Amino acid sequence: MKKQTLNKQILLTGGGTAGHVMVNLALIPLLKEAGYHIDYIGSYDGIEKDLISPIEGVTYHAISTGKYRRYRSIENIKDPFKVLNGIRQSVQLIHKLKPTIIFSKGGFVSVPVLIAAKLTRTPAVIHESDLTPGLANKIAMPFAKKILVTFEETLKYVDEKKAAFIGAVVRPELFEGSKQQACQLLDFNPNEPILLVMGGSTGAKHLNEFIRSQLEVLTKKYQVIHLTGRGLMDESITHPRYRQFDYVKAELNDLLTSADVIVSRAGANAIFEFLALKKPMLLIPLPKRVSRGDQVLNAQVFEQAGFAKVLDEDELSATTFFETLTQIEQETPEIKARMAKRDAKDAIHHVLETIRAHEKHESS
Structure with a gap:
């Protein structure tokens, strides 16, 4: 019988967008409780650095990483060399840290880490949130011992x-949000409806511009919270029933809890959090012409399940937007009833069990 090593050392990776970090953020408190020493590999300047570096008890290590671009750029020539350097750096870190397991949430920073895991014979587990795997996870999956997926x-x-x-892996603290605290922060009336608009951690220029163009009509009925994405706020807009933030962290749970309806892109982690909170949603997925189409597929699954209404960005207009919003308002009791019947799995604990089952042992 194999004896488990006393060195409970785990290496986490994932980044590029907040969605590639959220599962790790949910996992970290459980890993600490289980006695793991936690290190994190991310990029030099990605959002994962901002989210992970401040966490006590987690050591952040930056490596060189590439990026897939859907346009011509001199950087596309440089990137293979960046990835090779990232593999070298990851191998060095693995030899130094001696993790018993690597857990990856995806994004291109994870590719050199997973290749290094194979080279150093370190077991790795991958989590895929979207319905179809992204390119980074497609590259990395052959190097993993186990692949965990959100959609069947x-x-x-x-x-x-x-x-x-x-x-879906949902952060436990998500359910600790307070509408009262959100309304105090926003100076909103808790007895009037609140609409939250979220374009994702990298923002959504078209969606932002559209919402701003409709504020006069929207604010007659709703108090509006607008999460624009970093650097995408418009400071010239001031309205007592409109609040904008480029990015929120500690206050996000309160803001989500306060919302009566959410308008959003269709990143898997975000929409599953809306579902967990039973928030009716209008999804405007990132179009295929500027993405691999994963958000379109995510949105279709949610629409077919009756959890959301979906609008193609190319069909977004004042008419289609307000017609769809009215449908959501009228069907809110039915939407929430379907959400309540959803069979929610205890996914975060399944992740922890998988990590424990696949980590290195002293006799291995």
Whole structure:
């Protein structure tokens, strides 16, 4: 019988967007409680550095990483060399830190880490949030021992022999939000409806511009919270029923809890959090012409389940937007009833169990 090592050392990775960090953020408190020493590999200047570096008990290590661009750029020539350097740096870190397991949430920073895991014979577990795997996870999956997926349909796109459907990983602190605290922060009336607009951590220029163009009508009915994305606020707009933030962290749970309706892109982590909070949503996914189409697929699944209404960005107009918003208002009791019936899995604990089952042992 294999004896588990006393060195409970885990290496986390993932970044590029907040969605590639959120599962790690949910996992970190459980890992601490289980006695793991935690290190994190991310990029030099990605959002993961901002989110992870301040966490006590987690050591952040930056490496060189590439990026896939859907346009011509001299950087596309440089990137293979950046990835090779990132592999070298990751191998050095793994030899130094001696992790018993690596857990990856995806994003291009994870690719050199997973290749290094294979080179150093360190077991790795990957989590895929979207319905179809992104390019980074497609590259990294052959180097992993186990693949965990959020959508059951994703099993068709991965190696089923080492894949497991676990459902959505939702941060436990998500349910600790307070509408009262949000309204105090915003100076909003808690008895009037609140609409929250979220474009994702990197923002959504078209969606931001559209919402601002409709504020006169929107604010007659709703108090509006607008999460614009970093550097995308418009300081010239002031309105007693409109509040904008480029990015929020500590206050996000309160803001989400306060919302009666959410207008958002369709990143998997975000929409599953809305679902967990039973928030009716109008999804405007990132279009295929500027993405790989994962958000379109995520949104379709939620629409088919009756959790959301979906608008194609190319069809977004004042008419279609307000017609769809009215449908959501009218169907809110039915939408919430369907959400309440959803079979929610205890996914975060499944992740922890998988990590424990696949980490290195002294006799390995």
